[in-house]
Amino acid sequence: MTSKPSGMVDHLNAEQWGKLSPLMMHHGHFAPGDIVSHRGDLLDHSLLLLDGLVARKVPRGQRARSTVVALQFPGEFVDLHAFPLKKLDHDVVSLTGTSVARIAHDDLHHLLNGDVELARKLWLMTLVDASIHRHWVMRNSAMRALARVANFLCEYDARMTAAYAGERDSLPFSLRQSDIADATGLTSVHVSRTLRDLREHGCCSVSGGQLAIHDRAGLHKMGMFDAAYLYMPQSGTAL
Amino acid sequence: MTSKPSGMVDHLNAEQWGKLSPLMMHHGHFAPGDIVSHRGDLLDHSLLLLDGLVARKVPRGQRARSTVVALQFPGEFVDLHAFPLKKLDHDVVSLTGTSVARIAHDDLHHLLNGDVELARKLWLMTLVDASIHRHWVMRNSAMRALARVANFLCEYDARMTAAYAGERDSLPFSLRQSDIADATGLTSVHVSRTLRDLREHGCCSVSGGQLAIHDRAGLHKMGMFDAAYLYMPQSGTAL
DNA sequence: CGCCTCCTTGAGTAGCTTCAAATTATGTGG
């Protein structure tokens, strides 16, 4: 039995989780760098991330680094959009050691046929992904490196906090600077310099697989961060 | 009675359109610059775009220009994601004179309760939007100005062609250069220079409200364009 | 015609990239 993770799946109530979780008996594991699914694969199941970090990547030629177009945290579906779409436009890559619960599309199909409200909740969860995509478009199009990286780290903080229920001043952080670069549209060299700037501003520091947040308010200000676009289940934000 | 537009709604079959269209008796019009709905508004209906162009914009302070995070073409829903989300994270702005068909969420709710397949089709249409968002993240993060604008124009061409069924070498184009700038994360000055480059390369030219495509293959190459991410209904592409 | 908006062009510069090398972390086998 899969115990209910926090985070995105908090959009589901206990009854809804009670219906969904029995369909996710098969658990799986991936190592850092494993490709969970390839662009264009025909998928017959989706995965709920239980632990670790997964990226959606768009490959760009063999020489260039691929772009990270999305990041998934524990409690989020990694590829729920494959249920209606069947084939994805991007790769799904495990960035850390990850653990996932698998749900077959056939099972999901039958379950959702009998529960319109649950279907709408899953729809909503994919729409929150889309809202985050829009924010990434804005961030990578309209923000300068310092604000961009700060905002990225704010989002990491917020989603990680939601996933592991409870705000901390130091969180596990297993992204490499080149991962941040791929997600923010910068070079890893410039990410390095930008993280130094954030450190020297007294906002936060990344080292030893930990993100230490020294001044959350300052970091939010520097990244012009407003969490509304994350549509957090239990938050009382404006949206 | 709303006659079925081409484009995104081609994902629906005739029967499904037959069920949906009677709910869209109210038609509306907007002028260029009209704000169709504001960020955070509580929405009780969604709009299908019949003619014109609509942008989803994230406002960024009062001084700076707002970022265009998405563009909607005829045959696409402008804010279908408001059905599950209720409140949106962005403004919806009419860029041209537009005509829309309105569908109340209550009506949609009842219709979808009785038709799981139709519900899944509408879900799918919002997921295509999300796929396009991901492409925009990639484009604005990883492409240089020339490729970026070329790719943007390729997308415009493809979606416009789908909306008005039939490939043409000259299409109506009512975006200003500052709109292209807001959508691509460039300045309007640089868009002007970039369009000149594309013109001098013999790819395409924008003038008098028309986009003239002189060398579609060359434009696609310059923008590294692959339409798979658009999940066109009747296309036989790999995805 | 005069006004306003949009587009174009030029000059100077900031921000980020590229390339390359040095330094520090991480992991592995003996």
Place this chain on the structure above:
DNA sequence: CCACATAATTTGAAGCTACTCAAGGAGGCG
């Protein structure tokens, strides 16, 4: 546990891309 190999980060210097500021031109509309 150390020595080594590999991967990740940091720093420096030089260059290019795109931005900013500013002025001039073109077109549309009252």
